[in-house]
Amino acid sequence: AVVSTQSGHYGRVKNTFNMTVQFLAKIANTTEELRYHTATELENLEKLLNTTRDWLDKTAKEQEGLAKNVDPVLRLEAMQTKNKALERELYYLVRKPIPQWYKDKLNKMMEALKNSTVKAEEAKKSESKEEEKTDEAKTEEKGEGTKEGEKSDKEGKEAKEEKSAEEKVETKKKKVPTATLR
Numbered sequence: 001a002v003v004s005t006q007s008g009h010y011g012r013v014k015n016t017f018n019m020t021v022q023f024l025a026k027i028a029n030t031t032e033e034l035r036y037h038t039a040t041e042l043e044n045l046e047k048l049l050n051t052t053r054d055w056l057d058k059t060a061k062e063q064e065g066l067a068k069n070v071d072p073v074l075r076l077e078a079m080q081t082k083n084k085a086l087e088r089e090l091y092y093l094v095r096k097p098i099p100q101w102y103k104d105k106l107n108k109m110m111e112a113l114k115n116s117t118v119k120a121e122e123a124k125k126s127e128s129k130e131e132e133k134t135d136e137a138k139t140e141e142k143g144e145g146t147k148e149g150e151k152s153d154k155e156g157k158e159a160k161e162e163k164s165a166e167e168k169v170e171t172k173k174k175k176v177p178t179a180t181l182r
Contacts, residue, residue: 009079013056016083020049020090036102037093045089052082 024046063074
């Protein structure tokens, strides 16, 4: 029972290590101007993480080398104390209220982003309108040649329609049975 309880607390401490490492990595990936945690707070958390990890590794190795009938080096109370200290520092920083200047800065950045996307969309629209105008100008330069081409296209369509109508009439004539005299 002692071993299973010990391994359960060991797993909790490892879980706290993972959460702390992820939190520090997330903070490291943000720019300096967007951080609202002080450098001292982050350094203290990192130091506590490293000392707790070193202590756990050292005592776990000592515990493995001991016989089963000897008092354990890695005690539950010590693991709980170290884990609580690390969790307290981590949760303090995670739950730290976001200052107003940070919120204002984020709002300004979001507004700037929205404005830049709106401007980009407007630029695309104006470019497409300019392209349409140039296309219209090119067709006007062609002038009457285009109109004549349009007329010949219309005449060609009308001729095709007449042929298809004639073919339909011919196929109907073929389908009409002839009466035979008896």
